[in-house]
Each structure stands twice: as C-alpha cells, then as structure tokens.
Amino acid sequence: xxxxxxxxxxxxxxxxxxxxxxxxxxxxxxxxxxxxxxxxxxxxxxxxxxxxxxxxxxxxxxxxxxxxxxxxxxxxxxxxxxxxxxxxxxxxxxxxxxxxxxxxxxxxxxxxxxxxxxxxxxxxxxxxxxxxxxxxxxxxxxxxxxxxxxxxxxxxxxxxxxxxxxxxxxxxxxxxxxxxxxxxxxxxxxxxxxxxxxxxxxxxxxxxxxxxxxxxxxxxxxxxxxxxxxxxxxxxxxxxxxxxxxxxxxxxxxxxxxxxxxxxxxxxxxxxxxxxxxxxxxxxxxxxxxxxxxxxxxxxxxxxxxxxxxxxxxxxxxxxxxxxxxxxxxxxxxxxxxxxxxxxxxxxxxxxxxxxxxxxxxxxxxxxxxxxxxxxxxxxxxxxxxxxxxxxxxxxxxxxxxxxxxxxxxxxxxxxxxxxxxxxxxxxxxxxxxxxxxxxxxxxxxxxxxxxxxxxxxxxxxxxxxxxxxxxxxxxxxxxxxxxxxxxxxxxxxxxxxxxxxxxxxxxxxxxxxxxxxxxxxxxxxxxxxxxxxxxxxxxxxxxxxxxxxxxxxxxxxxxxxxxxxxxxxxxxxxxxxxxxxxxxxxxxxxxxxxxxxxxxxxxxxxxxxxxxxxxxxxxxxxxxxxxxxxxxxxxxxxxxxxxxxxxxxxxxxxxxxxxxxxxxxxxxxxxxxxxxxxxxxxxxxxxxxxxxxxxxxxxxxxxxxxxxxxxxxxxxxxxxxxxxxxxxxxxxxxxxxxxxxxxxxxxxxxxxxxxx
Amino acid sequence: xxxxxxxxxxxxxxxxxxxxxxxxxxxxxxxxxxxxxxxxxxxxxxxxxxxxxxxxxxxxxxxxxxxxxxxxxxxxxxxxxxxxxxxxxxxxxxxxxxxxxxxxxxxxxxxxxxxxxxxxxxxxxxxxxxxxxxxxxxxxxxxxxxxxxxxxxxxxxxxxxxxxxx
Numbered sequence: 060x061x062x063x064x065x066x067x068x069x070x071x072x073x074x075x076x077x078x079x080x081x082x083x084x085x086x087x088x089x090x091x092x093x094x095x096x097x098x099x100x101x102x103x104x105x106x107x108x109x110x111x112x113x114x115x116x117x118x119x120x121x122x123x124x125x126x127x128x129x130x131x132x133x134x135x136x137x138x139x140x141x142x143x144x145x146x147x148x149x150x151x152x153x154x155x156x157x158x159x160x161x162x163x164x165x166x167x168x169x170x171x172x173x174x175x176x177x178x179x180x181x182x183x184x185x186x187x188x189x190x191x192x193x194x195x196x197x198x199x200x201x202x203x204x205x206x207x208x209x210x211x212x213x214x215x216x217x218x219x220x221x222x223x224x225x226x227x228x229x230x231x232x233x234x235x236x237x238x239x240x241x242x243x244x245x246x247x248x249x250x251x252x253x254x255x256x257x258x259x260x261x262x263x264x265x266x267x268x269x270x271x272x273x274x275x276x277x278x279x280x281x282x283x284x285x286x287x288x289x290x291x292x293x294x295x296x297x298x299x300x301x302x303x304x305x306x307x308x309x310x311x312x313x314x315x316x317x318x319x320x321x322x323x324x325x326x327x328x329x330x331x332x333x334x335x336x337x338x339x340x341x342x343x344x345x346x347x348x349x350x351x352x353x354x355x356x357x358x359x360x361x362x363x364x365x366x367x368x369x370x371x372x373x374x375x376x377x378x379x380x381x382x383x384x385x386x387x388x389x390x391x392x393x394x395x396x397x398x399x400x401x402x403x404x405x406x407x408x409x410x411x412x413x414x415x416x417x418x419x420x421x422x423x424x425x426x427x428x429x430x431x432x433x434x435x436x437x438x439x440x441x442x443x444x445x446x447x448x449x450x451x452x453x454x455x456x457x458x459x460x461x462x463x464x465x466x467x468x469x470x471x472x473x474x475x476x477x478x479x480x481x482x483x484x485x486x487x488x489x490x491x492x493x494x495x496x497x498x499x500x501x502x503x504x505x506x507x508x509x510x511x512x513x514x515x516x517x518x519x520x521x522x523x524x525x526x527x528x529x530x531x532x533x534x535x536x537x538x539x540x541x542x543x544x545x546x547x548x549x550x551x552x553x554x555x556x557x558x559x560x561x562x563x564x565x566x567x568x569x570x571x572x573x574x575x576x577x578x579x580x581x582x583x584x585x586x587x588x589x590x591x592x593x594x595x596x597x598x599x600x601x602x603x604x605x606x607x608x609x610x611x612x613x614x615x616x617x618x619x620x621x622x623x624x625x626x627x628x629x630x631x632x633x634x635x636x637x638x639x640x641x642x643x644x645x646x647x648x649x650x651x652x653x654x655x656x657x658x659x660x661x662x663x664x665x666x667x668x669x670x671x672x673x674x675x676x677x678x679x680x681x682x683x684x685x686x687x688x689x690x691x692x693x694x695x696x697x698x699x700x701x702x703x704x705x706x707x708x709x710x711x712x713x714x715x716x717x718x719x720x721x722x723x724x725x726x727x728x729x730x731x732x733x734x735x736x737x738x739x740x741x742x743x744x745x746x747x748x749x750x751x752x753x754x755x756x757x758x759x760x761x762x763x764x765x766x767x768x769x770x771x772x773x774x775x776x777x778x779x780x781x782x783x784x785x786x787x788x789x790x791x792x793x794x795x796x797x798x799x800x801x802x803x804x805x806x807x808x809x810x811x812x813x814x815x816x
Numbered sequence: 817x818x819x820x821x822x823x824x825x826x827x828x829x830x831x832x833x834x835x836x837x838x839x840x841x842x843x844x845x846x847x848x849x850x851x852x853x854x855x856x857x858x859x860x861x862x863x864x865x866x867x868x869x870x871x872x873x874x875x876x877x878x879x880x881x882x883x884x885x886x887x888x889x890x891x892x893x894x895x896x897x898x899x900x901x902x903x904x905x906x907x908x909x910x911x912x913x914x915x916x917x918x919x920x921x922x923x924x925x926x927x928x929x930x931x932x933x934x935x936x937x938x939x940x941x942x943x944x945x946x947x948x949x950x951x952x953x954x955x956x957x958x959x960x961x962x963x964x965x966x967x968x969x970x971x972x973x974x975x976x977x978x979x980x981x982x
Contacts, residue, residue: 079914082848276854277861277947279915325914361855579911710982714909717952725948734944738954 072301072321072611074604075576080295080324081358083284089116090162091155091347091357094169096140099147099436102174103140106152109168115156116351117169123346125313131303131335132404136439138311138342144173145401146436148367153347155355233399234406234432236414238666240484241425242390248427255381255390255425262382264462267375268454269778270761273726274369279325280361281337281368283344286354295322296341300334300615305608307338308345317608334441334615335404336368367438372409373398376454380423386466386473390425393417395451397432405442406432412548415670416448419455419542420491421477424484448545449757453779456540456762461775469511470539470766471502486667488660489543494676496743497700498541501678504739505698510537510682511770518773522793534685535695538766539678542758546751547624547653547672549661558624559652562589562632566645569599574625575612576604580715584707585629592633593640624653624672626707626749675703675750679759683767690783692728692768694735701740701755704747712752716740719756727764729780821884824891834879838864841878842888849889849918859947860919864888868929870922889918897925903971904963907978913950920946924960933964 094106094117106119120127120141128135140149151171156162194207242251256263283296292314298304301321309316340357348355359368374397381390395413399406410430417428459477463470478491502508514535561573570589577585582602590597606612628651635649660669682695697720706712717738725732761779769776772786774793817834820827832841839862842850850873853861857875864873865887892898901924905912912920923943927934934942939957946956958981965974 079848079851081852084846084848275947275949276856277859277916277949279851358852710909714952714955717954718948718950721948721952 072606072608074301074323074606074611074616076297076323076325078324079279080282080284080297080322081279081356083295083322083324083356085286085354087157088284088354088356089155089157089347089351090159091153091344091355092162092166093150093343093357093359093363094119094152094154094166094171096144096147096149096151097171098144098173101144102142103144103151104172104174106169106171108154108165108170111165112156112161115154115162115165116347117152117154118347118350119152122350123311124349126310129307129310129335129339129342131338134402134404136335136339136402136404138307138339138346146438148363148438150343153343153357155347155351155357231434232431233403233434234397234410234430236407236410236428236430236666238414238417238426238428238486240486241423243392243425243427251390251425251427252392256379256392261384262462262465263379264382264458264465265377265379266458266461266775266777267377268457269373269375270450270453271373271778271780272369272371273729273780274365275722275725276361278364280359280364281340282356282358283337283341284354284356285341285345285348287348287352290318291320292318292345292349293320293322294341294345295324296337297324297326298337298341299326299617300338302611302613303335303615304338304341305611307335307342311342312345312349314349336439336441370400370438370440371443372400372403372432372440373437374413374450376413376417376451378454378458380458380462382462382466384466386462386468386476388421388423388462388477391418391423391427393426393428395428395430397430398435398437399432400437400440401434402439403432403434403441409442409447411666412447413451415487416451417455418485418487419452420489420494421455421459421474422479422485423477426485446754446757448542449754449761452540452542452758453762453765456542456759457765457769457777460538460762460766460769464769464775469508471498471508471511474498474541488669489671489674493702493743493745493747494541494543494678497676497678497702498539500741500743501539501541501680501698501700504700504741505537505680505682505696507537507539507680514770518770522773532687533693534687534771535683536685536767536769536771537680537682538763538768538770539680540759540762540766541676541678542755542762543674543676544751544754544758545671545674549663549670549672558628559650560625560628560632561648561650562629562636563646563648564593564636564640568595569601570595572600572602572629574602574604574629575616576602577625580708580711583711584626587707588626588629589633592630593637628653673704673747673750675701675752675755677701677752677755677759679756679763681760681763681767683764683771685768685771685786690786692733694724694733694737694764696737696739697735697760698739699741699756699759700743701752702743702745702747703750703752703755704745705749706742706744707749709742712742713740715752716756719753720760723756723760727761727780729782817879819878819882821881821886823886824888830878832878835877837874838876838878838881838886839873842873842886847888847890851915851918853915853919853947858945859916860923860945861916861947863918863922865892865922865925870919870926872919889921892921892925897928900966901925901928901959901963904961904966904974905959907962907974908955908959908981910951910955910959916947916949916951920951920956924963927960928963928967933968936961 108117111117120139123138128137140151154162154166154169193211196204196207242254283294285292285294294308296304301323304321305316305319308319344355344357374395377394379392380388382388395417397409410432414428414430418426459473460470463473478495514537563571570593572585572589585602586597586600589600632649632651636647639647662668678700680698684693684695699716720738724735727733765776765779772789774789776789819830821830830841839850839852850864851861853859855874857872862873863870867885901921923946927939927942936957939960943953943956962974962978965977
C-alpha cells in the first residue's frame with residue numbers, strides 16, 4: 060500500500076465563532092451609523108451634510124474604490140444605494156466619528172437629495188389609491204359656481220406627469236415553480252379544476268394561511284467591527300458565510316482576499332437570516348475603516364434590526380381541496396405567494412423547497428402547485444436554510460384540520476387516510492412510515508381523540524346555542540400537527556451537499572477531526588462517535604476548523620448538515636483509521652466526502668424523485684385554554700414525539716427540543732410568551748441514519764397551536780402570530796355569521812310554511 | 817454628570833448625562849459582560865449586581881445610582897459563589913452562549929443567597945423572563961438546584977443528583 064504523505068497545514072482562517080463583535084474595541088475607534096433613504100422610490104442625486112467636524116466622515120457609493128455591487132449566487136446587489144432607491148431605509152452612506160452621540164446628532168443633519176423623478180413617482184403612487192375629488196356645490200347658482208366648474212375641468216395631475224420618469228415596475232416575478240400530477244397533468248388545469256371543484260366532490264375546502272415571524276429581542280443585532288493592521292484588514296462580524304464576506308470586501312475595496320482576515324463571531328442559531336446581508340454590512344464598515352485607516356464599529360439598533368434585517372420572506376399559502384366524505388383528498392390546488400422584498404438571490408431555492416413540501420407527506424391523486432416569488436418595495440431578504448419549510452407545514456397542517464372540521468371526521472382519520480402510499484403518480488417520494496409512528500404515539504400519550512371529541516362537541520354546542528363566550532368558562536381546544544425535517548437537499552440548490560472531513564490520528568493517541576465547526580452539542584456527538592470506534596478517550600479528540608484560504612468552504616455554515624451526513628463520514632473515517640492504525644506508522648490521515656450515490660433518486664430536470672437525504676419526523680399535540688375575560692392563552696400541555704433515527708445523546712436532544720419549544724412559545728402571540736409547564740417529549744429510537752432535530756418544533760408547534768385555538772374559538776385562525784384583538788374579532792365574526800344564518804333559516808322556514816298554507 | 821460609585825471594588829466616578837442608561841455607560845468603559853439585549857429590562861443580558869441585588873442596567877439611569885456598589889460579571893467571576901454556580905450549570909449540561917451569562921448567573925446568585933432552599937416554582941418565578949437563547953428553563957432550574965446542592969452538600973452529592981435530574 061502506498062504510504063500517504065503527511066503535510067502540516069498552514070493554518071490561516073478559523074471558522075470557529077468566538078466572542079461578540081459588539082464587544083470588540085480598539086483605541087481610536089470610530090462609531091458608525093448608516094444613512095438610510097427616507098423614501099421607497101426615487102433617484103438619489105446626492106447625500107450631503109452641511110458641516111462635518113474634523114475627525115468625522117461621510118462615505119457613499121461614490122467613495123467605493125472597487126465594485127459598487129456584490130455578487131451573490133450569480134446575481135448582484137448594491138453595497139450602498141445609488142441611482143434608483145429600492146426600498147425605504149436602503150443604506151445610502153455611512154457616517155462615522157469618535158463620539159457616538161455626536162454621530163447620531165450629525166445624522167439628523169444629513170440630507171438626501173432626490174431627482175424630480177421621486178416626486179413624480181410619489182404622486183403617481185398616491186393617485187393610484189386616491190381619485191381626484193370633484194367639488195360639488197349645495198347651491199348650484201351661487202357666485203362661485205363658475206370658479207368651481209373651472210376647477211373640476213382642470214386636467215388631472217395624472218395626465219400632466221411625465222410617465223417616462225415614473226418607476227413602472229415595483230413588483231416582478233423572480234422565481235416560480237409549477238407542479239402538476241394526475242388529472243391536472245393529463246387534462247389541463249381548467250378541465251381538472253372543473254372536474255374536481257365543480258361540486259361533484261362531497262366537500263370543497265378553501266383557505267389562505269400565513270405564518271409570520273416575530274424576531275427575538277435577545278439576539279445581538281447585526282453589524283461589524285473593522286480595523287487595519289499594516290496591509291491586513293481585519294473584520295470581526297457575526298457571519299455564517301466567511302468566503303462570501305471575504306470576496307465581497309475584496310471586490311468592494313479592490314484589495315486581494317489574502318489581505319482580509321475574518322474573525323467570525325457568535326451568532327444566534329435561531330432563524331439566522333443574515334447570510335449575504337452580513338457580508339454587505341461588513342463591506343460598508345470595511346470601506347469606512349479602509350478610507351479613514353481607523354477602527355470602525357457599526358452596531359445596528361434594535362429598530363433597524365427589526366425593520367431591515369429580521370423580516371424574512373412573507374408567504375401566503377392558499378389551498379383548495381376536493382375531499383370525499385370518507386376524508387380522502389382527491390385533488391389539491393395550492394398557490395404559494397412569496398414576497399421576497401426588493402431582492403433575494405435565493406428566490407428560486409425558496410420557491411422550490413416550498414413547492415416540494417406543499418403536500419407534506421400526504422399523497423393526493425391530483426395535485427397542482429403553483430409557487431411564485433415576487434419582488435416588492437420591502438427590504439431585501441435572505442434565505443433561512445433552517446426552517447425554510449415551516450410556513451408551508453403550518454398551512455398544510457391547518458388545512459387538514461379545516462378538512463376535519465368540514466367533514467366531521469377526526470384529524471387522526473383524515474391524516475391516516477391520506478398517508479396511504481397508493482398513489483404512484485405522486486412526483487415526490489417521501490418515506491412516511493416513520494411519520495405514522497410518531498403520529499400514533501403522540502395521539503396516544505396526549506389522549507387526543509377523546510379530548511378532541513369532547514372539545515369539538517362543546518364548540519358545536521356553543522355555535523348552535525350561539526352562547527356568548529364572554530361570560531363562559533375558559534374555552535378549550537386541542538390540535539395536532541405532523542411534519543418532517545430534511546437533511547441534504549438535492550433540488551436545484553445553490554448549495555450542493557458535498558461534505559468533506561479529515562481525521563488524523565497522531566502517535567500520542569490524539570485525534571483531530573478537521574471539519575466545519577458545529578454547535579457544542581454536535582461536537583460532543585462527533586467526539587463520542589470517534590471515541591467509541593477508535594477506543595480512545597473523548598478528551599484526546601479535538602475538532603479543528605482552521606482552513607487555508609484556498610480550502611475555505613464556499614457554502615454558508617447552515618448548508619452543512621452536521622449530524623446526519625457528517626457523523627456518517629466520521630464513522631467511516633474512524634473505521635478506516637481503526638483498520639490502518641496497527642499496520643501503518645502514525646500519524647495517519649483519512650479523508651472522506653459525501654458520495655453522490657444517494658442523489659441518484661432525484662431527477663433535477665423533471666423535478667421528481669427523492670429530493671432529500673434522511674429525514675426526521677415529529678408530531679406535536681397542543682392543548683390550549685383561552686380565558687374569555689382576559690383573552691390570555693394558556694397552554695395546558697405540549698406532547699411531542701420525534702423520530703430522528705439513531706439518537707446519539709438523548710439528554711442533549713431533550714434539552715435542544717425543550718429550548719426550541721420555549722423559543723417558539725415566545726413567537727406565537729404578539730407581545731407575550733405563553734407559559735407551559737407540562738411538556739412531554741418522546742423519542743422513537745430507530746436504527747435509521749440520524750436526522751436533524753433542529754427545526755422539527757418550528758415545523759409542527761405553530762400549526763398545532765393554531766388548530767387548538769381554532770377549536771377553542773369554534774372558528775378558524777389563519778394567521779400566526781396572533782393578537783388579542785384578532786381573537787376578539789374572530790369571535791365577533793363567528794357570532795354575526797351565526798346570527799345571520801339563524802335569520803336565514805327562520806325566513807326560509809317561514810316561506811316554506813307560507814307555501815304550505 | 818459625575819456620579820461616584822464603587823465599581824468592581826474600586827471607587828470611581830462615572831461621567832455621562834444623568835439620563836443615560838447604566839448599561840451604555842458600563843459598556844463604554846469596557847465592561848463587556850454587560851450586553852445589550854432587549855432594552856426592556858426583561859431578557860437579563862445587561863444584569864449587574866447593584867448593592868448586591870441583580871438589576872437590568874438598560875432600565876437604570878445613571879443619575880439615580882450615586883454611591884452605589886456595582887459588581888459586573890467580570891469581577892464576580894473571582895468569587896466562590898461563581899464557581900459553585902458554574903459547576904452546577906455544568907452538571908446540568910448548561911453551556912451558556914455568552915450573551916445571557918450575566919442574567920442567568922446573577923439570578924442563580926440571588927437564589928443562592930437565600931438561607932432556605934427555594935422550591936422549583938420559586939426558582940421558575942425568578943428565571944421566567946430570562947432570554948431563552950441557549951438554555952431552556954427546565955435545565956436552568958436544574959442548574960440552580962445543583963448549585964444550591966453544591967453549596968450545601970458538596971460536588972459529589974450534586975453529581976449524583978444531576979444524574980437523577982437527567
């Protein structure tokens with residue numbers, strides 16, 4: 060066997076996140092703020108400040124020595140806004156100086172000058188919504204009547220404006236996906252819709268669903284700290300995509316990437332939506348630091364974070380289903396509308412992922428899914444690689460609940476019937492057996508069916524009697540939702556799943572795993588795996604995430620599935636090492652990378668097959684109680700059953716799930732965290748490959764909660780996060796509806812009696 | 817405004833406008849354990865000990881703390897209570913993220929100071945509003961219980977209790 064050449068790497072960039080950028084400090088630091096556009100449309104002529112004291116600086120796009128735009132996934136976006144503004148709040152410049160308070164004072168004096176175009180655009184927009192009023196006189200023969208008629212005859216402003224200079228397109232479709240099967244594919248959409256939804260089916264169920272996002276307040280806001288040290292430019296930023304940040308800064312400042320040193324700082328794993336926008340922010344701060352040759356720090360305010368960085372894509376999902384009286388979904392027509400803000404380089408990826416999970420793992424015979432991602436005048440958005448599917452799971456699981464309501468079947472029955480694997484024409488192949496197991500177990504431990512029947516009867520009584528819930532006992536409801544979480548998405552992704560690891564065993568029995576640095580919990584799992592196979596103490600195993608610049612992974616951290624695929628690679632590498640260690644001189648290094656074999660089942664061109672690697676499954680049941688006096692929700696119990704394949708560390712997994720539940724409970728109702736003392740988490744242990752557990756709670760809990768609340772309110776809650784007012788209005792609407800129905804029934808009966816007479 | 821205080825055992829004068837929050841003043845002078853979290857006095861990231869009581873500094877204007885005794889986490893790390901708390905947290909499996917450390921550690925200290933052993937409910941009441949950024953409430957309560965166990969019965973007994981709590 061040829062002997063492998065051992066080389067010692069020149070370590071340059073660590074991908075281990077340490078500390079917080081906002082804590083970093085150096086002598087002579089300048090504090091920066093962003094100058095933002097006050098308008099959503101218009102052409103910027105200039106950004107000026109009447110007087111800038113010594114030591115204070117204002118830089119705009121004109122000061123950029125290199126590229127004014129950054130490349131992201133084969134598209135580009137401005138570092139600083141220039142020419143036409145894209146959204147209200149777009150950064151047009153950076154203002155910095157030694158005194159933080161003085162910088163804020165100076166920001167008030169910065170003026171952004173717009174071309175006449177902006178005025179015309181604004182007027183045009185205003186006119187779209189408001190017609191010019193026509194003045195009418197009570198006395199037609201009054202003295203001013205001729206003057207009034209002259210005013211009324213004046214040409215409309217609409218006709219005076221120069222339309223060539225008005226921004227025409229504010230909304231543009233940037234990505235789409237259409238999936239058809241069954242009768243939709245065979246007979247065309249119009250005919251299929253006619254066949255399925257024209258009333259032949261027993262039930263037609265239609266609804267639109269929305270799952271919003273409440274940004275947590277306990278995260279460090281985005282920003283960056285940059286300083287120059289000789290030739291090198293140091294950047295401290297909470298990035299999860301180091302290579303992109305380096306490339307962006309390098310092209311903006313026109314300096315080689317070797318001269319840029321990125322100090323990766325900690326980020327909150329919860330819905331990290333920075334990605335490419337963190338790189339743009341870093342480039343803005345790097346520009347200020349590079350031009351002033353001083354350390355510069357920019358920390359976004361909480362308000363800036365909430366308005367410009369936190370919001371993700373806004374999705375509205377409409378379903379129309381044709382259901383038989385047995386509960387079988389014969390046809391499903393879905394429209395997914397995604398507002399990606401003014402720019403999102405990953406719109407296609409988002410549209411594809413949402414289309415794939417639009418039916419969860421149910422297999423209706425006939426499906427038609429249309430997904431459209433369009434731009435708007437909202438801030439640009441990024442992709443949240445983890446939790447990307449949660450909005451769709453929320454919609455489909457709530458829709459199933461609505462079907463159960465309409466058909467008077469148990470949610471349990473509806474799901475079981477539609478999980479049957481008879482449909483071979485279904486474009487995607489998911490394994491749903493494990494899902495069924497979690498489902499059965501969750502219903503059993505929560506006593507779901509009994510509670511559901513009881514609460515449903517109570518709700519029906521309330522509707523029939525039209526009793527006023529305001530003076531009633533607390534309203535109760537129970538809801539269930541089931542979902543999966545995938546690893547290794549093979550679709551049309553911008554981030555191919557090509558994991559690589561390297562393990563070296565040294566003569567002193569020290570083992571180094573060279574891979575992208577995962578969370579503490581995952582590190583422990585890797586060490587445990589290696590220690591068991593190599594029979595070496597866990598303390599002798601370390602993880603190294605230092606890369607040479609040329610070896611840095613091109614993809615963001617989130618694109619690496621640390622549990623499922625990498626742990627498998629570690630296992631394989633350790634088995635190899637174990638075989639070699641007694642036959643070869645140490646140190647020995649073994650490299651492993653993910654094979655392409657399991658991607659074979661995915662047909663990218665036809666968009667069919669198995670688009671994911673191993674999945675993990677979860678079912679959540681939530682029981683809620685709503686106080687009818689205070690409108691305070693109380694969760695009486697949460698039961699979650701998870702199948703994530705091989706479980707490496709049960710107590711760590713339990714802690715992770717409990718934490719995610721607690722985080723989710725802060726995002727269900729605006730302005731308050733809902734308490735819950737009774738949380739039951741069960742794991743179904745199988746020998747399947749380990750799957751990610753991270754997003755299972757986000758994919759199931761909101762849907763289970765809203766289903767439960769809908770049952771308690773005896774009406775349909777279609778939006779989360781909800782508010783007290785929303786619940787109040789829903790109850791009111793239901794009451795008015797019931798009253799109208801009663802009146803209608805009474806009048807119909809009267810008519811019948813009269814006819815008889 | 818010049819405000820005389822004792823900061824981490826040293827008498828010093830804090831210089832800032834009277835309405836500026838204690839959090840921004842402390843951060844400016846380099847106390848990086850005081851983090852900027854929710855800014856609403858809820859999440860606990862900006863907690864310090866003010867006259868031996870944990871307070872959220874984002875809600876304290878500098879003007880009202882004349883002659884107060886302020887202890888930040890940097891200084892508290894030298895105490896034996898800190899060692900007990902961290903050992904308790906370790907036994908419970910807590911790995912703090914760095915952003916919320918002061919809120920969680922000082923809340924534990926507040927309970928550790930009590931002469932009686934607090935119940936699970938009492939601990940839960942104390943830590944309810946803290947940021948759930950890295951540790952769920954159940955595990956945090958376990959960590960505090962184990963810190964109290966270490967104080968009263970030593971590390972060995974606490975380790976055995978940790979196994980039971982898991």
